[in-house]
Amino acid sequence: MSKSILTVDDSTSMRQMLAFILKGAGYHVVQAATSDEALTHASSHAFDMVLTDQNMPGGDGLDLVCALRSLPAYSETPIIMLTTESSEEMKNKGRAAGATGWMVKPFDPNRLLEVVRKFVN
Amino acid sequence: MLDSPSMFDNQYNQAQPGTLRAIDALRDILAGVKRDVARSREVLNGAFGKIAARFARVHAIAVAAEGRKHGLSDEALRALREVTDGLTIELQFEDSLSQLLDHIQGKVEAMGVALTETRAMMSSAPAGEAEPVGPALEVLARTVKSIQMAADAAVADRAFGHGSVELF
Numbered sequence: 001m002s003k004s005i006l007t008v009d010d011s012t013s014m015r016q017m018l019a020f021i022l023k024g025a026g027y028h029v030v031q032a033a034t035s036d037e038a039l040t041h042a043s044s045h046a047f048d049m050v051l052t053d054q055n056m057p058g059g060d061g062l063d064l065v066c067a068l069r070s071l072p073a074y075s076e077t078p079i080i081m082l083t084t085e086s087s088e089e090m091k092n093k094g095r096a097a098g099a100t101g102w103m104v105k106p107f108d109p110n111r112l113l114e115v116v117r118k119f120v121n
Numbered sequence: 122m123l124d125s126p127s128m129f130d131n132q133y134n135q136a137q138p139g140t141l142r143a144i145d146a147l148r149d150i151l152a153g154v155k156r157d158v159a160r161s162r163e164v165l166n167g168a169f170g171k172i173a174a175r176f177a178r179v180h181a182i183a184v185a186a187e188g189r190k191h192g193l194s195d196e197a198l199r200a201l202r203e204v205t206d207g208l209t210i211e212l213q214f215e216d217s218l219s220q221l222l223d224h225i226q227g228k229v230e231a232m233g234v235a236l237t238e239t240r241a242m243m244s245s246a247p248a249g250e251a252e253p254v255g256p257a258l259e260v261l262a263r264t265v266k267s268i269q270m271a272a273d274a275a276v277a278d279r280a281f282g283h284g285s286v287e288l289f
Contacts (some may be wrong), residue, residue, distance in 0.1 A: 009216075011215070011216040011219060013169055013173060013212065013213070013215040013216055013219075014213065014216045016173050016177070017209055017212060017213060020176075020177065020180045020209065021209060024180065024183075024184040055220070084216070084217065084220060086285065091287060094289070095289045099289060100288065100289060101286060101287060101288040101289055102286070102287045102289070103285070103286045103287075104284060104285045104286075105213055105216060105217070106210050106211075106213035106214075106216075106217070106284065107210070107213070107284060108206070108210060108284050109206050109209045109210070110206060111284065111286060115286055115288070118288075
């Protein structure tokens with residue numbers, strides 16, 4: 001059974017790009033456009049990894065990381081922030097919230113897959 | 122929709138006609154910019170939708186060809202993979218552009234609110250009394266400062282680190 005990854009981004013194009021790459025590499029991908037939608041998916045299925053944007057309407061990525069970390073099923077799950085934000089201040093906030101890593105957009109598909117394989121396989 | 126200047130003709134006669142007309146003209150310009158941004162977003166979404174659909178087909182062909190490993194030489198497969206990888210990075214322009222449009226829209230809305238507040242202050246002065254210029258200018262200065270700070274942060278966020286990865 002293929003590993004499952006939850007991608008969270010309000011941008012349709014980013015969700016599509018992520019789905020192309022991850023599905024092409026054999027992963028099962030579930031997409032969410034908002035934090036709330038992500039939490040709904042996360043509470044009904046234990047994903048092997050979460051990739052989330054930071055700036056989203058209705059709730060940002062850091063809040064989502066905190067909310068996921070409060071769920072027992074997600075205490076150890078790799079959560080990577082995938083965002084245009086690259087300041088040290090934001091990365092520190094990500095680290096404090098419990099994120100596993102920080103990747104800056106636009107991302108390289110091969111680099112993304114390296115990171116995913118490192119944690120998921 | 123912003124109010125038409127013609128609705129305020131009586132106020133023009135009572136208080137600061139030149140200033141109020143200028144404010145209303147600026148609000149009309151901002152309303153136009155807001156429409157332009159909305160139209161730009163529609164055009165962007167429409168164009169990207171078509172490009173993404175074509176890219177999905179190319180990507181699916183590349184994945185299928187790599188899986189079967191026949192019909193295409195290794196060199197051709199490598200070239201196809203390079204094209205799809207490059208397109209995956211370049212097509213992320215839509216996300217960046219969409220965020221920039223969000224920033225523009227936010228700035229336009231902030232300026233609109235500031236102009237509405239300024240207009241209310243200017244038109245509240247009874248005929249014959251001095252214009253409340255000081256408080257109105259304070260509102261505008263505060264708005265300019267907050268927009269500049271937001272713009273600086275947005276530029277700084279995009280200046281460095283594209284594609285970088287940091288694992289904690």
